[in-house]
Every structure is written in structure tokens, then in C-alpha cells.
Amino acid sequence: MMLSRVAERVYWMARYLERTENTARLINVYSSMLLDLPGRMEINWYTLIRLFNADQAFRERYGRVTEENIMRFLIADRDNPASVVSSLLNVRENVRTSLDLLPDEIWQQVNQAHIQMNAALDLIDKRHDRQNVLRAMQQAGQCIRGTLDSHMSRDNTFDFMQIGRHLERADMTSRILEMASMLLSEQRSDNMRKYEGVLWTNLLQSLSARQMYVRHIHARVDGARVLNFLLTDKVFPGSIGYSLAAMARRMQYLPDPELPMTMAQRIFEHLGAQDLSTIPANQVHPLMDYLQSELGQLHGEIAKTWFYPDYDAHPAPQAQG
Incomplete structure (x- = not known):
């Protein structure tokens, strides 16, 4: 180790x-x-x-x-x-x-x-x-x-790199998806409605996801499908669901991985339980806040398990930002 x-x-x-x-x-x-x-x-x-x-x-x-x-x-x-x-x-x-x-x-x-x-x-x-x-x-x-x-080499060094990479990616995706609450709002302006397709397409592009969305979803770009793709898709590396699964896969090769793996699985299950086809606009932002909070706690558990066993008393010197 x-x-x-x-x-x-x-x-x-x-x-x-x-x-x-x-x-x-x-x-x-x-x-x-x-x-x-x-x-x-x-x-x-x-x-x-x-x-x-x-x-x-x-x-x-x-x-x-x-x-x-x-x-x-x-x-x-x-x-x-x-x-x-x-x-x-x-x-x-x-x-x-x-x-x-x-x-x-x-x-x-x-x-x-x-x-x-x-x-x-x-x-x-x-x-x-x-x-x-x-x-x-x-x-x-x-x-x-x-x-x-x-x-x-696919050793513990690579494992920690992949865990850090996918945790950061999931956090960034959740922040970008906060825009969805504006794009779905019933109170959105006529201009917002008029350019809705352009806005969702650009949201996909900001995550390098547009081409894979078109390839795998086989449907026009719309809010519910984009949310579902970026939150739960299991084969696109930019989705939060994929990142959570990738972290769990790498954690299993490390000593004492039970708590961090359980946390990653809990977040994934919470996402899977959401009906994203009917989620109200005013619930998108709280869902993203929940994700960011849970990802922050997952980082804390990673640090406590592998970097700082006494993490609560001596927090890690590098801040998330």
C-alpha cells in the first residue's frame, strides 16, 4: 500500500x-x-x-x-x-x-x-x-x-488517480446541471423557451457529451432525456452514475474500502430512484445541492480512510475549492 x-x-x-x-x-x-x-x-x-x-x-x-x-x-x-x-x-x-x-x-x-x-x-x-x-x-x-x-501501471497509484478524477468530474457535472433548473422553469422567459434546444445542446457540449447523447439516445435534445443521460447513464464516462461506479471499482482494490464504497453506492441508488422524466424545475437545484454535499462527504471519507485516519482532527491541507 x-x-x-x-x-x-x-x-x-x-x-x-x-x-x-x-x-x-x-x-x-x-x-x-x-x-x-x-x-x-x-x-x-x-x-x-x-x-x-x-x-x-x-x-x-x-x-x-x-x-x-x-x-x-x-x-x-x-x-x-x-x-x-x-x-x-x-x-x-x-x-x-x-x-x-x-x-x-x-x-x-x-x-x-x-x-x-x-x-x-x-x-x-x-x-x-x-x-x-x-x-x-x-x-x-x-x-x-x-x-x-x-x-x-494499474496499481494503487492509478487507483487513487481514477478516484480523484471521477469525483471531480461528478462534482463539475452536478454544478453544470444546476442550469437545468432555469431551463425547465415554468416561469422561464419567451426567449428561454425559444432557444431551449440551443441551450440544452450547449449544456451537453460543455461536458463533451453531445455526440454520445445523439448516438445512444436516438431522440431530439430535451431536458428530461439530457438530465437522465448525464445523471444515470452507465456507459458514458461523463455521467455522474458512471463516475460513481468507476470510483467504486477502483476503491475495491484498496485496503478497508467498505465505507467509501458504500457511500458511492448510496449516492448512485439515490439518483436511480429519481423520476427524472417528471422532476419539477424547482427540485433540480436541491438535487444538485444534495449531490455536491454527498460528494463532499465522500471526499471526506476517502481522506479519512486512506490519507488521514484522524481526519476530523487534522483536515487535509489541500482544499477542494
Whole structure:
């Protein structure tokens, strides 16, 4: 079994790598969507801040709600642990302290992405340049993950990486799905109803899920089907159900996995018990809040079981953000 501090580093490396790529993709897709929609809609630039539950942190550091301030907060703000630059910096630090466990190419790839990101921070106020920078970060994340998947032994190091990756992915998916409460609301505006198909399609694209949805669902894009696909689908790696099952599979190879595995299974069963075809709009947000709370507790149980046996007294130093 790995040392607990080593296991924690690779777990967080995978989480931050997933966060870097997902945040970059979400901002890019969201930006393109807003530019194609009419100006007066319930969804606007500030919706991105709400998706990250970052209202207070944003308003403490930025006086005005503008596109430029929101982009700087989500991409370049080193004091924001969920920003692209902070996430990538944390990937680099965890790779640096775990070099003996990882393929030789990883340090070069991560360091190159870190240098590229910092060199491009002055460009993010311009939309076209910003999209290119974020696209480059997505590609860097995919390249790093591809190297890890291709060249890592399937041992406990890989197990912890997969657990961290899928926990972060499930959390991000639940945050993006909070938009569904607006898209399904009976009080939504005429503009929202008019562009409903566009909005659901962009939601799928923000999770790289559009093509697989079309391939497997064989139906037009609509709210209930999208929710069901992204919450419970068992074969699409971007669904929350898939991520929960993937975490449980990896946990079984670790010592004393019973409690974390039971928690992951409980969340999955709760999702399966929901009738997503008839769920009211006002119940979507509480369901996503429940998921985020449960995923946070699952992280706590993972840390307590494998990283910090006395977790309650000595919480893990790396924050979720």
C-alpha cells in the first residue's frame, strides 16, 4: 500500500487536472453560447460565477460585474482555487512532488502547459485570444491524461488517480446541471423557451457529451432525456452514475474500502430512484445541492480512510475549492 501522503498527492493531481480541463471547456462553450443568444435572458455572464458557488469570493475581490472581471476571476485569479491558473499550478506542484511515480513525460507536459498559461494571461480580455488559450489548456489536459492512461501501471497509484478524477468530474457535472433548473422553469422567459434546444445542446457540449447523447439516445435534445443521460447513464464516462461506479471499482482494490464504497453506492441508488422524466424545475437545484454535499462527504471519507485516519482532527491541507 502507498504512503498516505503520496496517495493524497496523486489523488489531488488528478482532481486538479480534471478541474483545469473542465473549467476551460465550460468557459469556452458558455462564452460561445452567450454570444449567439439575445441579450435579455436569465442566463448571463454572472451565471458562471453561480455555477462555481463563488458569489462571495468574486464580490470580495471585484467591484463590478463585467465580462472582463468574471473571466479574470475564473481564469487568471491565483486567489481563486477553482480558476484555471490555480488548478494548473496545483497540478504542477503535485506532479513535482510525485515524479518517482509518474511517467517521465508528465513533468515536461505539465510544466510546458504551466508556462504557456502564464505567458497568455494578458490575452484573456480579448474573446478570440481567450478562446484559443482555453482550447490550448483543454488539449494540454487531454495530452497529459492520455500519457497517464497509456503508460501508468494499474496499481494503487492509478487507483487513487481514477478516484480523484471521477469525483471531480461528478462534482463539475452536478454544478453544470444546476442550469437545468432555469431551463425547465415554468416561469422561464419567451426567449428561454425559444432557444431551449440551443441551450440544452450547449449544456451537453460543455461536458463533451453531445455526440454520445445523439448516438445512444436516438431522440431530439430535451431536458428530461439530457438530465437522465448525464445523471444515470452507465456507459458514458461523463455521467455522474458512471463516475460513481468507476470510483467504486477502483476503491475495491484498496485496503478497508467498505465505507467509501458504500457511500458511492448510496449516492448512485439515490439518483436511480429519481423520476427524472417528471422532476419539477424547482427540485433540480436541491438535487444538485444534495449531490455536491454527498460528494463532499465522500471526499471526506476517502481522506479519512486512506490519507488521514484522524481526519476530523487534522483536515487535509489541500482544499477542494
